[in-house]
Amino acid sequence: MSRKRFQDKVILIPGSTSGVGKASAIAFAKEGGKVVVSGRREDRGQQVIDKIKSFSGEATFIKADMASRDDIKKLTDETIRIYGRIDVAFNNFGKHDEAIALIADYDEECFDAHMDISMKSMWLCMKHQIKAMLKQEKGDYAILNSSSISGVGGGWPFISVYSIAKSGVDSMSKSAAQEYAQKGIRVNSLGGGFFDTEMIHIYFEELAQFYGITKKQLDEQINSSIPLGRLATPQEVANTVLFLCSSEASYITGASIVIDGGMSSKYL
Template identity: 90%
Template sequence: MSRKRFENKVIVIPGSTSGVGKASAVAFAKEGGKVVVSGRREDCGEQVIEEIKSFSGEATFVRADMASRDDIANLINETIRIYGRIDVAFNNFGKHTEAIALIADYEEECFDAHMNISMKSMWLCMKYQIKAMLKQEKGNYAILNSSSISGVGGGWPFISVYSIAKSGVDSMSKSAAQEYAQDGVRVNSLGGGFFDTEMIHTYFEELAKFHGITKKELDDQINKSIPLGRLATPQEVANTVLFLCSSEASYITGASIIIDGGMSSKYL
């Protein structure tokens, strides 16, 4: 019987009550991982736990709001208390909605909210995760941070605050990768395109309204801009997440791996 890729590994996933985070949590558990599911919505979190337990997987839900420093610290502390260690962290969160405006029209409160969630909270997660990993025996630990092609490919119009924050995530990931490589901690970011998730569809509704078109019209425009002609399924993204966090990717660190159906190939 072949050994599962994450057998006896502890994986913490801030932002895993739906979408890509949920798909990744389930996939990690199917590969033998002990998964800490986290997010603000307890009911959704418990549904993920039930799904994982339905195939005898192991998972625990810890409620955490990524806008709260205390919640972030508690999430890592609870992971250590329950499982004694952290082997993998997939930081899958960011403020995507309420980000559409001309750069001169953003309110300061909106700018600060996006910087705090998408960049500062990502830093706090890495801070506590790395400190926990460094206390463990030297090994092959992995941190993967959710980013965006809007950050990798330069600023995008009308969502500049989001692009700025995601550019910061990429830079932090690369810096951390260089600083902790000798300690056995790999750090990468995932430059995501458009995924078929609740969050993306809410964003599309806001974007369509901003441009004065229907969501159907926007959906058609988006699909035409993607060489593969469609959004990615959460499971397709989860497949990439698991690879990057596994020993199969042991020589990949400091990279921003793009998964966008070819959308950014015309400008990167």
């Protein structure tokens, strides 16, 4: 029997109770990883754990809110306590609500909330994860940070605070990649387009209201702007996540990998 890609590796995924995070957690477990599933909703987290255990995979749920600096540190500490190490971290979270407005119409509280969760919390996750990895024997460790095509190649109108935060995630990832490459830690970001998840459809409802059109009309506009003509499935994204975090991608670091069905190819 061939060895699985993540056999005996410890995989930490903040933001893995639904969507891409959930699909990735299941995929890592199928490849032999010991997966730490994390999020705010314990019931959904348990559903992911049950799914993984249904095929004899190994996983643990740790409840954590990425808006809390204490929870972020606790998540890393608890992972180390349970499994003794961290080999891969997929930081799959960000703030999306209240993101649609003209730049002069945002209030400070909204701006600060987006910077705190989408950028500062991402930095705190990397901070604790990197410190943990540096205490381990030198190896091929991987950190992948969830970003967006809205943060690549210039900001997008009407979601400027979201674009700013995601641009910051890309910059932090590139800086960390340069700083820790010689320590055996690879850091990349995932420039996501539109994925077929519960969260994106809630966002589309809000966006349709902002533009004064129906959700169906917006769906048609979005699909027509994507060369492949559709949203990505969570499993398609998970396939890319696993590749970037595996030894198969051992020469990829400091990159923002775009996965958007060709949507951004017209301006990148």
